[in-house]
Amino acid sequence: MELTQLKGIGKTTAEKLEQLGIRDVMDLLFHLPLRYEDKTKITAIDDLQGFSHAQVEGEITHSYVTQGRRPILVCEIDDGSGNMQLKFFNFYYSQKIKMRAGLKVRAFGEVRHGMYGMEIIHPEFSLGEDQPPLAETLTPIYPKSEGVSQKLLQKAAAQAIQLLQAGAFELDELLPAQWLSAQQLPTLKAALIQVHTPPPELNVNQLMTMSHPAQIRLKIEEILAHFLAMHQARTAIQQHQAVAMPISEADHQAMLERLPFELTGAQQRVVAEIHQDLAKPMPMQRLVQGDVGSGKTVVAALAIQAALRAGKQAVMMAPTEILAEQHLLTMRDYFPQEQLVFLSGKIKGQERAEALTAIAGQGNIIIGTHALFQTEVVYRDLALVIIDEQHRFGVHQRLQLKHKGKQHDQLPHNLIMTATPIPRTLAQIAYANLDVSVIDELPPNRKVINTVLLENSKMPQLAERIRSACQRGEQAYWVCTLIEESEHLRAKAAQDTFDELTASFPDLKVGLIHGRQKADEKQLVMDRFKANEIHLLVATTVIEVGVDVPNASLMVIDNAERLGLSQLHQLRGRVGRGNRQSHCVLMYQAPLSENAQIRLQTMRSTNDGFEIARQDLKLRGPGEILGTRQKGSMEFRFSNPEQDAQLFQQAKILAADLMKDNPEVCERIIQRWQHQAGELAKV
Numbered sequence: 238m239e240l241t242q243l244k245g246i247g248k249t250t251a252e253k254l255e256q257l258g259i260r261d262v263m264d265l266l267f268h269l270p271l272r273y274e275d276k277t278k279i280t281a282i283d284d285l286q287g288f289s290h291a292q293v294e295g296e297i298t299h300s301y302v303t304q305g306r307r308p309i310l311v312c313e314i315d316d317g318s319g320n321m322q323l324k325f326f327n328f329y330y331s332q333k334i335k336m337r338a339g340l341k342v343r344a345f346g347e348v349r350h351g352m353y354g355m356e357i358i359h360p361e362f363s364l365g366e367d368q369p370p371l372a373e374t375l376t377p378i379y380p381k382s383e384g385v386s387q388k389l390l391q392k393a394a395a396q397a398i399q400l401l402q403a404g405a406f407e408l409d410e411l412l413p414a415q416w417l418s419a420q421q422l423p424t425l426k427a428a429l430i431q432v433h434t435p436p437p438e439l440n441v442n443q444l445m446t447m448s449h450p451a452q453i454r455l456k457i458e459e460i461l462a463h464f465l466a467m468h469q470a471r472t473a474i475q476q477h478q479a480v481a482m483p484i485s486e487a488d489h490q491a492m493l494e495r496l497p498f499e500l501t502g503a504q505q506r507v508v509a510e511i512h513q514d515l516a517k518p519m520p521m522q523r524l525v526q527g528d529v530g531s532g533k534t535v536v537a538a539l540a541i542q543a544a545l546r547a548g549k550q551a552v553m554m555a556p557t558e559i560l561a562e563q564h565l566l567t568m569r570d571y572f573p574q575e576q577l578v579f580l581s582g583k584i585k586g587q588e589r590a591e592a593l594t595a596i597a598g599q600g601n602i603i604i605g606t607h608a609l610f611q612t613e614v615v616y617r618d619l620a621l622v623i624i625d626e627q628h629r630f631g632v633h634q635r636l637q638l639k640h641k642g643k644q645h646d647q648l649p650h651n652l653i654m655t656a657t658p659i660p661r662t663l664a665q666i667a668y669a670n671l672d673v674s675v676i677d678e679l680p681p682n683r684k685v686i687n688t689v690l691l692e693n694s695k696m697p698q699l700a701e702r703i704r705s706a707c708q709r710g711e712q713a714y715w716v717c718t719l720i721e722e723s724e725h726l727r728a729k730a731a732q733d734t735f736d737e738l739t740a741s742f743p744d745l746k747v748g749l750i751h752g753r754q755k756a757d758e759k760q761l762v763m764d765r766f767k768a769n770e771i772h773l774l775v776a777t778t779v780i781e782v783g784v785d786v787p788n789a790s791l792m793v794i795d796n797a798e799r800l801g802l803s804q805l806h807q808l809r810g811r812v813g814r815g816n817r818q819s820h821c822v823l824m825y826q827a828p829l830s831e832n833a834q835i836r837l838q839t840m841r842s843t844n845d846g847f848e849i850a851r852q853d854l855k856l857r858g859p860g861e862i863l864g865t866r867q868k869g870s871m872e873f874r875f876s877n878p879e880q881d882a883q884l885f886q887q888a889k890i891l892a893a894d895l896m897k898d899n900p901e902v903c904e905r906i907i908q909r910w911q912h913q914a915g916e917l918a919k920v
């Protein structure tokens with residue numbers, strides 16, 4: 238039903254509502270109140286309690302303006318049970334004249350304890366004997382945007398509810414009636430009516446915390462739609478075939494013998510899981526989760542090995558140029574006999590043409606950045622796609638279907654690697670369409686990184702630490718964290734730090750790496766750092782992901798208070814990758830905000846990525862951890878994966894039952910919420 242069919246909504250208002258994502262009457266019904274006000278009753282002044290909202294009615298006994306720099310209009314009122322004050326800071330004198338003694342007033346607002354008893358500052362009020370009737374329901378307060386008043390939203394929603402009650406449009410109940418009654422949840426129609434026009438006896442506290450059964454009813458369907466859509470995406474892929482790439486035990490052992498170390502138990506288990514998937518003629522859809530330094534790269538190499546044995550191509554994509562180049566070097570070590578091809582956005586001209594020819598021809602391990610997924614890149618026979626997305630989520634969802642195998646209905650196997658340890662419950666929700674393997678063990682002999690906090694002003698204490706580490710043959714990073722938007726300013730700050738440190742340490746080789754350098758310049762610096770020709774590397778956060786130089790044992794992060802927990806954990810993870818004792822110095826500018834204090838203390842007290850992720854979840858919320866709307870990873874309007882963990886469990890079970898018993902309803906649920914969230918479509 239069109240919005241313009243509602244009274245008071247013309248074309249212009251309808252356009253404004255569209256900015257809130259409200260395109261029709263159904264959307265309006267799913268635009269839920271943020272909070273509620275109770276204007277259904279009048280509270281006697283004598284019964285008022287501080288820090289709560291209330292409506293009072295009484296007679297103005299005295300009205301005056303205080304003296305001083307900021308005059309205040311004060312109206313004293315009395316209702317027979319007691320008296321209180323209404324106060325206005327910004328007022329017109331005409332208001333003072335209107336609010337004269339002897340008049341009846343009704344006021345609503347937050348009650349506080351003032352110097353002279355109870356008071357309400359800036360109440361909503363109406364004057365006169367003839368007050369309108371009291372509200373029959375709690376008053377919903379909606380999230381609004383510019384140009385759309387609260388009143389307008391309230392009126393429009395109230396009309397939508399009236400139409401719904403009158404049966405003017407269809408709103409099918411899609412959840413099984415038996416299930417709803419067993420859970421003591423209302424139907425969708427009843428839930429929407431209650432949420433928009435709650436009768437006064439409803440529990441306001443429950444409503445305010447989104448825990449009322451009516452709200453739970455809405456959440457459960459939203460979560461259900463998420464699981465169903467994820468499952469649909471997964472089944473769509475399973476409809477396709479993939480090349481089965483079983484690997485013989487002898488080939489596997491031969492590769493293991495070439496490695497400079499033995500796999501950890503966790504790596505062995507994860508490799509076995511991947512090999513099992515690859516042996517099937519169905520596209521693998523697996524996520525490998527492993528904390529920083531847990532050794533994901535070798536796991537990727539062992540997957541690639543299976544593709545090579547089957548005579549197929551494997552592609553590995555990294556989120557940054559530096560990391561892609563590093564993977565190239567590592568894979569060269571693992572596969573000295575194979576033809577490796579590198580492609581990134583910065584490879585141009587003749588070099589690019591050659592890379593494209595190799596990809597369409599003899600190249601069998603192809604490594605690079607996003608450029609690998611451009612349409613003009615044509616693969617000879619691609620059978621395995623590895624995406625090292627580190628902590629950038631969501632990419633895989635859009636790339637998955639693009640790359641078809643040689644035969645038309647074949648898809649490549651997909652392996653996604655992430656370094657972000659997300660709590661299990663959250664992983665199960667976000668990655669409901671993937672199988673998940675966890676590398677939950679670090680290689681042996683790793684020592685816990687010792688983390689210390691140091692105020693910026695105590696910087697001189699650091700010099701000795703840096704010098705002695707470098708003199709012992711170890712290496713250090715110095716990360717500059719200027720939060721300037723422009724890469725140019727970030728580069729300049731790093732350059733300044735580089736100049737200062739070069740002057741302070743004439744006896745050490747100091748290097749510099751930042752995002753403004755050309756690709757080969759960056760590569761040269763990284764190569765020299767790897768070869769221990771640079772002792773101290775000054776860097777912007779470009780080194781955050783994946784850089785692997787096991788000889789580096791000291792990490793200094795300046796202004797660490799500016800960074801989020803997961804970024805700090807990633808940066809710190811650049812050290813502690815060998816068997817030496819490593820240190821991380823988090824420099825900060827005092828005073829610290831409460832949140833920054835918690836972040837830095839967390840870093841100091843633990844090295845465990847999962848523990849850090851849990852704390853991060855508390856501080857930031859799941860949306861931010863899993864990526865924002867643009868990244869399209871997960872978007873819930875009503876539910877919260879952390880607070881509603883139990884609902885997610887319930888919805889998962891219900892989803893499984895519905896898929897079995899009623900696929901047609903599943904389709905309709907997905908469609909309803911695709912429209913509502915706009916985002917599920919991308920899952």
Ligand SMILES: Nc1ncnc2c1ncn2[C@@H]1O[C@H](COP(=O)(O)OP(=O)(O)OP(=O)(O)O)[C@@H](O)[C@H]1O
Binds near residue numbers: 783
């Ligand atoms: N089983 C093992 N025993 C000893 N060293 C190992 C083992 N597995 C990997 N390594 C080494 O540990 C270091 C880290 O491995 P890798 O770079 O694969 O980590 P990662 O999981 O990708 O970490 P990050 O997320 O920080 O990039 C490398 O130098 C690698 O050679």
